[in-house]
Amino acid sequence: MNISTLNVAILNCIFFLIPLVTTAQNHVYHAYINLTETDFGKLPINLKRNGSPQQEIHFNFPKSIQGTYSYQNYNRFIELPKSDNIQSYTLNEDVFIIKSTQPIDRICYTVNQSWDKSPNVIFEPASTLFSKEVALLQWWAILPKILNENAKYIIHLEIENDKYITSSTPFTQLNDSVFVSDTLSYEQILDQSLLYSDQETVSFNLEESNLKIQIGSYSTLNKIHPYHLYKDIHETLSTISVYLPKEVFPITYSTLFYFNHKPYKSGKQGALEHKSGAVFTFPESKYEYLKDEIRKTIAHEFLHILNPLVISNTSLQNYDTQNPDIGQQLWFYEGLTEYLAVKLLWQSELISDEQFLEEILQKYNRSLWYDNTVPLSKLSEDVLSEYREQFGNFYNKGFLVSLSLDLFFYQNNSEFTIIELLHILLEKYPEGFEDDKLFSILEKESSVKGVNKFLKSIIQKNDDLPLEEFLFKIGIDFTPIHKIPKASLGNIGIAFKDEKVIVTDVSELDQFGKAIGYQKGDILFSLNNELLTTENFPSKVSEFQNESNSKDTIKIQILRNGKQIHTKAKALINYQEEKASIGLILEEKASFFLFKEHSILQQKD
Ligand SMILES: [Zn+2]
Structure with a gap:
């Protein structure tokens, strides 16, 4: 199909056609998608049914896509057209029904992008995005599951001729801007995504297995390109692929990256795995800062196949x-x-x-x-x-x-x-x-x-x-996180001055501090009969904290206004959390x- 007929197909959505020809290709749906016409987050879809037209078609979109372990409810982003000739409605919000007294040979609808849409913001690697500059297409959110039919799909895609598409979906390029896919099963629809961007796709084959790898990316500030990613993806997949049985390899493994200089609205970044690739969302920063995380994430996603x-x-x-x-x-x-x-x-x-x-x-x-x-x-x-x-x-x-x-x-x-x-x-x-x-x-x-x-x-x-x-x-x-008992010195503030240990803050004394009766300006003279100096203070206190137990009576000698004051109080044991450690x-x-x-x-x- 060339560009002009593609345009006609999208602009004129005709619902009723008298079936002149019934081809052998029963239940093949031709989806006409024109990315040059997408705007304001809306993507019009013209789905032409090849085969005997029907008077009623039931279809829907997934509530949850595998790998997300959450609900997306993609039905909510679909707008059905309003027309006098047809009835379209939803059944319990689960199923779309299009009904007519005459045979229906196509379904036209608009998909609203799900990117950033509240409530229940979808994790971006599973989300759709439609703009003139960049598009992320998740086929399952765009093409319906036709109920009670084993439907197949052929995608006719038109793009701006200075842009690139990256996808594991097998496409034949008809000219600079028009692509037609192979006939796809619904299983493929559920498994494949496409990135449309101004960055040229990088493709290579893994030497050991001959698996074809694609890297596509979009970077909001244009800081990161597929050629930055190439070395790490090549090295990581060469390493990991050795451990996997070759029979699980797809024909093409397609890695689609979105780098955003703003935080993602889902509050998450990461990736979503498919059998034939993965979609990644990362912050946009210097590539060096991201590379370790990218390696780990791509290894993780590839192991998922x-x-x-x-x-x-x-x-x-x-x-x-x-x-x-x-x-x-x-x-x-x-x-x-x-x-x-x-x-x-x-x-x-x-x-x-x-x-x-x-x-x-x-x-x-x-x-x-x-x-x-x-x-x-x-x-x-x-x-x-x-x-x-x-x-x-x-x-x-x-x-x-x-x-x-x-x-x-x-x-x-x-x-x-x-x-x-x-x-x-x-x-x-x-x-x-x-x-x-x-x-x-x-x-x-x-x-x-x-x-x-x-x-x-x-x-x-x-x-x-x-x-x-x-x-x-x-x-x-x-050593996991643990609590260790520590005797309290009273929760006082301390300063060293002229080789003396001086109490500087008594505003938050604990039970032990109150029992001792500290006052601001007191000089700590001895602890359990051992003289305190600015030099030995840290080690003496640490010894006291670690070795006292709750039955001990603690003796503290204080110098206040030149007078020696002997005080004592029952030890107060606090439990202090110690961080986990490894070595x-x-x-x-x-x-x-x-x-x-x-x-x-x-x-x-
Ligand atoms: Zn995972």
Whole structure:
């Protein structure tokens, strides 16, 4: 189709045509999309039905798209045309119905962009954006699921000829500005996105697997370009792809990046995975500041093409976009993926030993932001409703659970790796596993005794993770957040002057301070009969704080206006929170590096 006929098709949406020709291509919908005409966030769609026209068509758009673990309700962005000839209405807000006494051969409607739209702002990698300068098309939000029909789709796309499109959707370019896609299944519609931007796509093939990679990007201030991203994406995907079975690779893996100098309205940044690519949203800053996060995120998204996009429980395998059932194992899909991304980058020297330890510590600290009283199995089951706000913990506590599981395997059967396990799951459970059988499957397939019991205790019973003990065995000294008892000196302000320790602030004395009766200007002369000097004060106080207990009576001698005052009071013990810490145990470095080498040998030999 050339440009002019494309324009005609979009401008004149004719609903009624007498079917002169019935082709063999039943139920193929030709979507005419003209990105040169999009404006004010609106995209008109002209969907021509090829095949026998019908008098009633039912269709809808997803409520939830896989990977978001939330509801988007894309129906709300659709505007149906008003016309005397046809009736169009929605049924329970779920289904659009177009009805006519005459045969209908096309559906015309407008899609409003979802980007930045309140309420319930959609996570931007799953959102649509239509402007003359940049467009992010998510086919599932633009092209409907036709109910009671096995519809196929052909997309006719027109763009400005100085712009570029990046998409894993297979297109044939007819001229500078017109593209026509292959015939697409609805499964492809649910899996593919397209970025329209003024930045030229960078494409390359991974040497090892011949997988074609595309990089498309849009940068609000034009600071970042696909060629900035090329080296890190190439290096990361070359590394990660070695660990994945080639049969899960798409023909083209398309990475679409949006860099924004303003904060994202969803409050989040990150990525959404598909089998044939991923969409990323990052802040726009100097590329150097972003590269570590980009590497980690792309490793994570690429690992998703296996888990959970191919191996998962049966309900995720047949993701119901109207009424999804997530099951109890979100830790396995998100936590394990996050852990493997970090671990494989570390083992391949793309992140340093220090960064690996720092990741563990950071995940631990971030897990404390969430409600850890609810078992992960329960959070997973209700992540779309009651526990929406807890979703982030799957990347943190889920990471730590996966690390613990990896160490459980490592300590019990040093021949076995988690990556191997994923390969086995792909081979043996291609149709998906039963959600509540995952733990016993992992035990059976790994032949490691106790896995089922271990995971049940952590995921379902919410028992504490044995992180300290497990990490110690691979030479890592990890101390979780803890409280230590400290005796109070009374909550006074102190200054050193002329080698004397002077009380400068008594405005917030605690119980102990009041019992001692400090006054401003007092000189601290002795503590438990030991003379205080400006030199020994820090060590004496620290000794006092750490060694006193609540039964002790504390004696303090004060000089006030030249007079010595002897005071005493019962010790007051406060509990002070100490931050978590992590580090290598010097004498155990060998076990740390043995663990690091472990699955590299397994995988690459
Ligand atoms: Zn993920």
